[in-house]
Amino acid sequence: MDLKDFLRQEDFIVKCQWGISLMNARLQMINAELSMRCGRKVIHSYSSRIKSYDSIAAKLRKKGLPETVRSMEEHVSDVVGVRAVCTYTDDLYRIGEMLCAQRDMRLLKKKDYIRNPKKSGYRSLHLIFQVPVSFQEEVRWIRIEVQLRTGAMDYWAGLDYQLQYKKENREAKNISRELKEYANAIEQIDSKVLELRKRIEAI
Template sequence: MNLAELDFREKMVPEQVDIVLKETQPFLGLMMECRCALMEVETKLNVLNEEFALKYNRNPFEAIKSRIKKPISIVEKLKRKGFPISVKSMEENLFDIAGIRVICSFVDDIYAIAALLVQQDDITLIEAKDYIKKPKQNGYRSLHLLLEVPVFLAEEKKSMKVEVQFRTIAMDFWASLEHKLKYKKDISDAEEIFVELQECADIISNMDLRMQEIRNRIEAQEEK
């Protein structure tokens, strides 16, 4: 048994092991395909970043982070949504197993790079959710794209889905802290904290816009 299989089994609760163990090899195959899809999209993003840097003398990305959803998280999500626990069910019902987060410097960089990415002829845009123009109720802001990208395996070409999230540095900072705070239990003033988080998100959004305006003013003077 290799380390990947051992890791897979250790993350399963006992009653789930028997259901999924028989599909360990197909599961590992799916995870491999998801990793390959991540590499395809990451490469495309890095190429755009290099070209952007050459053309505009600055890098639009601060960081690119990729992840494959953990086995226990996959099973929990399938159960929560009432889907069967199987590799086939994962492929058909979960579209965020492979995820990339792109941290950008400015809001307009998010839209510029996202547009360039989806225009590529081997990328298919399945769905776009713009939580920057229409934030979630708690103040969360990000641009989510669900993409389909071809993965060229030894004996076949397979279309895989990858979720790409674009955020500014400030949006990512807020989202990371909010994620930690929302799992705290027994909070007596939860409603008040919820309102404060919304206010912080608005402040951060205004700061993003002001920083973008400052950059535009500086670039306009450089062009003279």
């Protein structure tokens, strides 16, 4: 089946949406537990998406792969994505650990772009899971990428995403250099804010 037609299938969309609902429910439960334990709200926002045909096709082309359903299933791990945004970096790792401890989900891959940022300056904790979805009397395993970021990382990533398709422009290259500098500044701010929170908690 053609990749574009496959992505339009109702059963594919329903399975993805079900997987998103399951992951969001886990994150909300983790947030409730951590917020109670810490005495403050831990996750401040949630978002989710199913990758568009254009995004998937562009990713496959970048890898030199054919634009087929099989290529997508074997080489694109972030077709379904969920994001949680927090204030503090240590909370991102707590949430990641609690997600990994869920017995009915399988961790496939962990990418720590906080400790090992991308060349662009991008920082985030990515966890790729398989989650079980009961569909048409069968259990199907859906891959979901969970992105955990601070608020500062999130708005930086939004700008970087907007720039991705304009990088051949001279001004875009200047902006890219500036963004890298601001990524370093954001890292310092995130570290300082975490330090201040710990000092306040110690009073």
